[in-house]
Amino acid sequence: MENTIPVLEIKNVSKSFPGVKALQNVSLTAYKGECLALIGENGAGKSTLMKILSGAYSMDEGEIYIEGKKVNIHNPAEGQKAGVGVIYQELSLVRQFTAVENLFLGRWETAPGGVVKWKEMKKQVEDFYKSLGLHFNLNVPVGRLSVAQCQLIEITRAVFMNSKIIVMDEPTSSLTNTEVEILFDLMKRLQSQGITIIFISHKLEELFRACERVYVMKDGCNAGEFQLRDINKDTLVRAMVGRELKNYYPRKTNTPSDKVVLEVKDVDDGKMVHGVSFQVHAGEILGFSGLVGAGRTETMRAIFKAEPKAKGHVYIDGQEVSIKSPADAIRHGIAFATEDRRYEGLVLPLSVAHNISMANFDSICNKAGFINLRKERALAEKYKDNFNIRTPDVNKKVGELSGGNQQKVVVAKWMNTNVRVFIFDEPTRGIDVGAKAEIYQLMVDIAAQGNAVIMVSSELPEVLGVSDRILIMREGKITGELLAHEADEESIISFAIGG
Ligand SMILES: Nc1ncnc2c1ncn2[C@@H]1O[C@H](COP(=O)(O)OP(=O)(O)OP(=O)(O)O)[C@@H](O)[C@H]1O
Ligand SMILES: [Mg+2]
Known part of the structure; x- marks a missing residue:
């Protein structure tokens, strides 16, 4: 399936921190319903770019368009309103709250007189999860659920808040193989609903499985854009580190002794x-x-x-x-x-x-x-x-x-x-x-x-x-x-x- 409607256009974004030029004229386009990979060495600027998109950081220069309209995102609330949801390397759910409380965080529905409508809220969340084919215990604090479940809840929270673009910054780093499968499954479902996913990971095999297209960043700049089906891991690594990386594993110079x-x-x-x-x-x-x-x-x-x-x-x-x-x-x-x-x-x-x-x-x-x-x-x-x-x-x-x-x-x-x-x-x-x-x-x-x-x-x-x-x-x-x-x-x- 070829996607042709741009949902997100990032144009010439630059950002400096004291002593670091984190981003220099970075541009990126993402299409409706695609899973776009974003890769680069540590410090290349991936998270910074995504934080600008979500409103956690402000940019020095550049423009962002969502569904063709120029947006000005100055803080996370505006990012959310513009339809951007970001799942960071560190999870941000409130551990003492249930999934329902987390999904409605900051916007609990109340009846006249201020009574929180728990029942209605819970019903909405139940229906929502049913539509995604997921099941969580909605009665316990999320802190008691596994890391993987929290991760899925965090992602679904972004969907629940009507995000059109969901950024996942190294989402699989603490998941088991089966949990990764569940995550990939969820990603496919979201894509089929027209949601665009930007996927950041250092696990290259995963990118080849989950994504169609990849942007490579290097030292805060664009360093290539590829259709993943056209390239192999070595090409990707070369674009990323700027040189051939022949041996991933070192020659063993150590010899175990009997001691x-x-x-x-x-x-x-x-x-x-x-x-x-x-x-x-x-x-x-x-x-x-x-x-x-x-x-x-x-x-x-x-x-x-x-x-x-x-x-x-x-x-x-x-x-x-x-x-x-x-x-x-x-x-x-x-x-x-x-x-x-x-x-x-x-x-x-x-x-x-x-x-x-x-x-x-x-x-x-x-x-x-x-x-x-x-x-x-x-x-x-x-x-x-x-x-x-x-x-x-x-x-x-x-x-x-x-x-x-x-x-x-x-x-x-x-x-x-x-x-x-x-x-x-x-x-x-x-x-x-x-x-x-x-x-x-x-x-x-x-x-x-x-x-x-x-x-x-x-x-x-x-x-x-x-x-x-x-x-x-x-x-x-x-x-x-x-x-x-x-x-x-x-x-x-x-x-x-x-x-
Ligand atoms: N809040 C900050 N204050 C100062 N410098 C920052 C800040 N956030 C990021 N940087 C710097 O900006 C550069 C890009 O960092 P960024 O976190 O975007 O890299 P990354 O591509 O996400 O790397 P990784 O793969 O290691 O997560 C780095 O040099 C980093 O030190
Ligand atoms: Mg990062």
Whole structure:
């Protein structure tokens, strides 16, 4: 089906932040009922462009037309009125409210006298979901539903508010494969109702499945527009990173030895983890695979004592260590780069430099305990270069960096510590292809220095491409173990789902 009616025309939009030209003359046209992909490296300007469209940011220059009419969108309310709904990387539902309350947020219907018409509202929402073939528990706060359900509710809320254009900024990053299917299904339904979807994702396979056309952005500029059926992944990557990217996975220079660096026995958190025991060797990258919810993150949190009630034994280099808090874990040489960078990994209002130096003040403090700012800066500059962290200045607040660049800071934060065991939980979530390759290389380098590396990942190609050995978890237990060179996607999945 060829769509020919432009719903959205963005013309020559520019936007600067102090020290950054985030967008320069960017133009984009989207047609009725299409699913348009928007891709680019971390910091390319994708989210900024969408925030301008929705009214969260104002543009410096440019014009936006919706259904042929010029619109002036100065704030999110105006964006909504113009028919734009955006689902951001971070969800924005009110967790204590039910789906009905969330869908009617800010515009509860009242009878004369101010009584809220709950029954009528609920009925409307029920009918609406029925028309979409979806079913949610409308009686509980959405905080009790799964992330995937919240995501679907968030999307349907945009539809409910009559959005003609729905922007999804990395909607699949925390969904399981089945949940992704449900999402894609919903997207198709919305398209058939004439709704236009703009889909931002770093998972290129998904774009090829869900979208027809793609815009590539690079360094705040347009860098190409393609029909996806005409191109392959390599063409897309070349447009995105501006060079050929031959090896997604690094050459393995690490060799696992017999020496056990980390051993854990009978880890149990009383909830999601039940008697998990395993070893990691010097020079080894141990992959943890399994479905979302299998208890992998919880196992790591238990080892790190981020979960105070967790039980179990932890041995480092053969010695049992007592870990009562994350601070103990760090002292014993365990680093944990968490999957949830916004809540656990970073302090968003602090600078890039402070965040990088945070896990190891010893190396940048003088004897009296004062931070040596010159040293801190030098350290931060080093990691900025090594990881290609896109920021004009290491004194910039981390919260102002693009999502993927924030993730690089999380990893950098742990790199300067004296660590024996590195735990990476979904280290490449939201990271562009070029930066992914850099992070893989980094893990191999860390292991090659004789350290133990654990990588929790839901991306099977990544688990297979980077690990030496793979443990698979299901329902809080380890259900399989494979050497990476003997494993394939099918063998991992069969352990993960219990075939
Ligand atoms: N509120 C802000 N203040 C200052 N700079 C900002 C702000 N928001 C974005 N930027 C900068 O604008 C540039 C574009 O960022 P943007 O978030 O649009 O990238 P992105 O393409 O969405 O990247 P990612 O794939 O990592 O999410 C980056 O250099 C970023 O640091
Ligand atoms: Mg973004």
